[in-house]
Amino acid sequence: NxxxxxxxxxxxxxxxxxxxxxxxxxxGHSHVYWYRQLPEEGLKFMVYLQKENIIDESGMPKExxxxxxxxxxxxxLRIQQVVRGDSAAYFCASSPDALTEQFFGPGTRLTVx
Amino acid sequence: xxxxVQSPLSLVVHExxxxxLNCSYEVTNFRSLLWxxxxxxxxxxxxxxxSSGIEKKSGRLxxxxxxxxxxxxxxxxxxxxxxxxxxxxxxxxxxxxxxxxFGGGTRLMVKP
Numbered sequence: 001n002x003x004x005x006x007x008x009x010x011x012x013x014x015x016x017x018x019x020x021x022x023x024x025x026x027x028g029h030s031h032v033y034w035y036r037q038l039p040e041e042g043l044k045f046m047v048y049l050q051k052e053n054i055i056d057e058s059g060m061p062k063e064x065x066x067x068x069x070x071x072x073x074x075x076x077l078r079i080q081q082v083v084r085g086d087s088a089a090y091f092c093a094s095s096p097d098a099l100t101e102q103f104f105g106p107g108t109r110l111t112v113x
Numbered sequence: 114x115x116x117x118v119q120s121p122l123s124l125v126v127h128e129x130x131x132x133x134l135n136c137s138y139e140v141t142n143f144r145s146l147l148w149x150x151x152x153x154x155x156x157x158x159x160x161x162x163x164s165s166g167i168e169k170k171s172g173r174l175x176x177x178x179x180x181x182x183x184x185x186x187x188x189x190x191x192x193x194x195x196x197x198x199x200x201x202x203x204x205x206x207x208x209x210x211x212x213x214x215f216g217g218g219t220r221l222m223v224k225p
Contacts, residue, residue, distance in 0.1 A: 031211065043156070043201065045212035056210025091155065098211040101147055104155040
């Protein structure tokens, strides 16, 4: 049973470009979470999704950031017009329901030049 | 605002030592507390605690929760260099979402 998969593992963008980060949850998991880890800081919640629904996006910046989890395919975290402050590790986690532990993917390290 | 505080921030020990990592929290509507180990990549799940006083154990690692005093400890006995990592504590609360609020982590280094 493969774990949570994220791609790309490393992404370099210039300021103003778009970044698209992908997350495939563990098999049988329909709950997906995105977290951001800034350099030398802890993990911060961004958004919680179930298939085709955003359940909680209270941790996501209001502008430039969006997330989706379509019926088919991976969850996507999109960052438009990236700025240097977006440079961070973005982790995706999944769980089979809202009560059990979340399992994390290896993360995508975004570097904005 | 929900808060999770871990101590110490960092710790250096020698192989064979026993360490205790601390996690205290202030949250509304506590549901569970989770411990993760983070090396240079994904946080790896260790334990989920929901009830006070019941120790969870996995090999040389163990953890316990005190819901009255609002803290948890993670013990590692007979430490090995492979235990070197950042240990993260996170709390899950009852609300519309299912987010985890993380502490800042404890960086453990085990020297040979």
